[in-house]
Amino acid sequence: xxxxxxxxxxxxxxxxxxxxxxxxxxxxxxxxxxxxxxxxxxxxxxxxxxxxxxxxxxxxxxxxxxxxxxxxxxxxxxxxxxxxxxxxxxxxxxxxxxxxxxxxxxxxxxxxxxxxxxxxxxxxxxxxxxxxxxxxxxxxxxxxxxxxxxxxxxxxxxxxxxxxxxxxxxxxxxxxxxxxxxxxxxxxxxxxxxxxxxxxxxxxxxxxxxxxxxxxxxxxxxxxxxxxxxxxxxxxxxxxxxxxxxxxxxxxxxxxxxxxxxxxxxxxxxxxxxxxxxxxxxxxxxxxxxxxxxxxxxxxxxxxxxxxxxxxxxxxxxxxxxxxxxxxxxxxxxxxxxxxxxxxxxxxxxxxxxxxxxxxxxxxxxxxxxxxxxxxxxxxxxxxxxxxxxxxxxxxxxxxxxxxxxxxx
Amino acid sequence: xxxxxxxxxxxxxxxxxxxxxxxxxxxxxxxxxxxxxxxxxxxxxxxxxxxxxxxxxxxxxxxxxxxxxxxxxxxxxxxxxxxxxxxxxxxxxxxxxxxxxxxxxxxxxxxxxxxxxxxxxxxxxxxxxxxxxxxxxxxxxxxxxxxxxxxxxxxxxxxxxxxxxxxx
Numbered sequence: 001x002x003x004x005x006x007x008x009x010x011x012x013x014x015x016x017x018x019x020x021x022x023x024x025x026x027x028x029x030x031x032x033x034x035x036x037x038x039x040x041x042x043x044x045x046x047x048x049x050x051x052x053x054x055x056x057x058x059x060x061x062x063x064x065x066x067x068x069x070x071x072x073x074x075x076x077x078x079x080x081x082x083x084x085x086x087x088x089x090x091x092x093x094x095x096x097x098x099x100x101x102x103x104x105x106x107x108x109x110x111x112x113x114x115x116x117x118x119x120x121x122x123x124x125x126x127x128x129x130x131x132x133x134x135x136x137x138x139x140x141x142x143x144x145x146x147x148x149x150x151x152x153x154x155x156x157x158x159x160x161x162x163x164x165x166x167x168x169x170x171x172x173x174x175x176x177x178x179x180x181x182x183x184x185x186x187x188x189x190x191x192x193x194x195x196x197x198x199x200x201x202x203x204x205x206x207x208x209x210x211x212x213x214x215x216x217x218x219x220x221x222x223x224x225x226x227x228x229x230x231x232x233x234x235x236x237x238x239x240x241x242x243x244x245x246x247x248x249x250x251x252x253x254x255x256x257x258x259x260x261x262x263x264x265x266x267x268x269x270x271x272x273x274x275x276x277x278x279x280x281x282x283x284x285x286x287x288x289x290x291x292x293x294x295x296x297x298x299x300x301x302x303x304x305x306x307x308x309x310x311x312x313x314x315x316x317x318x319x320x321x322x323x324x325x326x327x328x329x330x331x332x333x334x335x336x337x338x339x340x341x342x343x344x345x346x347x348x349x350x351x352x353x354x355x356x357x358x359x360x361x362x363x364x365x366x367x368x369x370x371x372x373x374x375x376x377x378x379x380x381x382x383x384x385x386x387x388x389x390x391x392x393x394x395x396x397x398x399x400x401x402x403x404x405x406x407x408x409x
Numbered sequence: 410x411x412x413x414x415x416x417x418x419x420x421x422x423x424x425x426x427x428x429x430x431x432x433x434x435x436x437x438x439x440x441x442x443x444x445x446x447x448x449x450x451x452x453x454x455x456x457x458x459x460x461x462x463x464x465x466x467x468x469x470x471x472x473x474x475x476x477x478x479x480x481x482x483x484x485x486x487x488x489x490x491x492x493x494x495x496x497x498x499x500x501x502x503x504x505x506x507x508x509x510x511x512x513x514x515x516x517x518x519x520x521x522x523x524x525x526x527x528x529x530x531x532x533x534x535x536x537x538x539x540x541x542x543x544x545x546x547x548x549x550x551x552x553x554x555x556x557x558x559x560x561x562x563x564x565x566x567x568x569x570x571x572x573x574x575x576x577x
Contacts, residue, residue, distance in 0.1 A: 005523050152477065155490075155491075156494075157487070158523070163522070177442070
């Protein structure tokens with residue numbers, strides 16, 4: 001009986017269970033008083049007859065026989081009808097009977113009235129308690145509708161109604177979480193759009209300026225050459241930004257299918273840094289690859305190469321001339337880990353938790369080339385293939401990025 | 410959204426010379442959907458913390474709020490019901506009921522709350538944990554890992570706001 005798990009239902013049922021025997025008790029009392037009254041009426045009536053007959057001088061034996069007689073007959077009936085006493089006689093004309101009727105009626109009425117009052121009060125109390133709970137819950141649910149989740153429905157009680165309220169409360173919690181996520185997504189989208197427009201605006205306004213200069217000075221080949229070169233740089237920057245954006249959104253949207261296969265790690269690394277060695281040479285930095293050349297990794301070579309390339313590019317950005325970038329790897333029974341270590345500036349403590357956020361630019365960095373998408377893209381690629389990208393850094397000592405992949409088995 | 414908030418939690422066992430501070434001024438908070446692991450050496454108070462969070466133990470001082478419900482302003486009975494509906498607990502030693510089958514063990518928390526288990530939920534959990542073909546086995550007929558998965562299923566069935574797993 002799940003109905004009885006509710007506290008108030010239980011109390012109400014106990015109340016009813018107590019009231020029912022009370023009703024029986026009332027019935028018994030009424031029967032008892034009625035019997036007593038009937039007996040009294042009977043005796044008074046007999047007394048009246050006896051008194052009357054004695055006054056008429058009828059012998060005591062005859063009266064006693066008459067009063068003790070239990071046999072009723074039609075002759076008696078006929079006589080009584082003649083003097084106006086039959087079943088049709090109005091009770092009001094029989095003083096004794098009407099007295100019994102009145103006393104029974106009064107006692108029965110009073111008791112039943114009290115009993116009904118009790119039932120009514122108990123029921124009202126029960127309904128009032130329920131009503132109060134409903135009203136309270138309704139107000140709280142209205143608060144939820146208005147977006148106020150600081151209140152709670154009463155839910156830590158047994159019973160169906162509290163289970164219902166607990167479910168509603170759960171729903172409110174979910175709604176609140178959903179709202180929060182939506183808010184965050186909106187905020188993120190807003191920031192992303194402002195970042196993108198900012199990143200595009202700078203090279204675009206430069207482009208407009210360069211174009212005007214060339215247009216105004218078409219006869220000066222030196223100027224045309226110089227600003228054409230600058231236009232090229234600005235365009236490359238825009239292209240790089242758009243490419244990175246597209247890649248990252250495609251990974252986000254899940255429209256990228258990683259074509260995984262077994263490649264040797266040295267192969268992947270050579271693929272990744274082929275375009276960076278020239279830059280490293282120009283900047284007098286060294287890229288060292290150090291590890292077991294036979295070690296294979298199950299991954300998508302293009303995308304993994306892109307991720308490693310971005311990390312190495314980031315390392316080049318943050319090392320001084322003469323810096324050294326080491327790429328090494330190790331295999332444990334569970335994992336293959338690739339370490340990309342540089343001996344550059346390191347990452348400041350306040351930045352390290354943000355470097356994988358899109359468009360995040362450290363306040364401490366002097367470099368203005370980066371757009372803040374390289375590392376987020378690398379992270380998206382590694383995680384998209386089921387790996388983990390982590391970072392450790394010591395200020396002025398250098399930084400190590402670790403790409404960890406579970407071994408396939 | 411903050412689902413769990415712990416403020417200045419202290420738990421002391423014993424008094425005088427045998428006094429042990431199992432927890433001292435622990436404060437942290439957890440977002441909904443967040444996953445956190447508590448790591449520490451043996452005897453560092455991990456289980457004590459988890460028992461306090463799961464309302465299985467009463468801290469000496471401090472505040473724990475789960476989804477903005479203060480755990481220790483509730484009456485004992487209310488807390489029991491709150492725990493049953495909002496917290497899933499996976500015990501170190503599984504604590505399965507040895508007389509009940511896998512399926513019965515999983516739906517047990519719902520039966521305690523006088524609720525009827527939804528068969529699709531039960532199927533989903535059995536499927537998720539790879540226990541579908543073991544549903545009628547008794548815990549004693551299962552391997553340790555399988556028993557642990559039953560314990561996980563039992564923590565999931567009520568769709569709790571917070572799942573606490575005491576595992577080593």
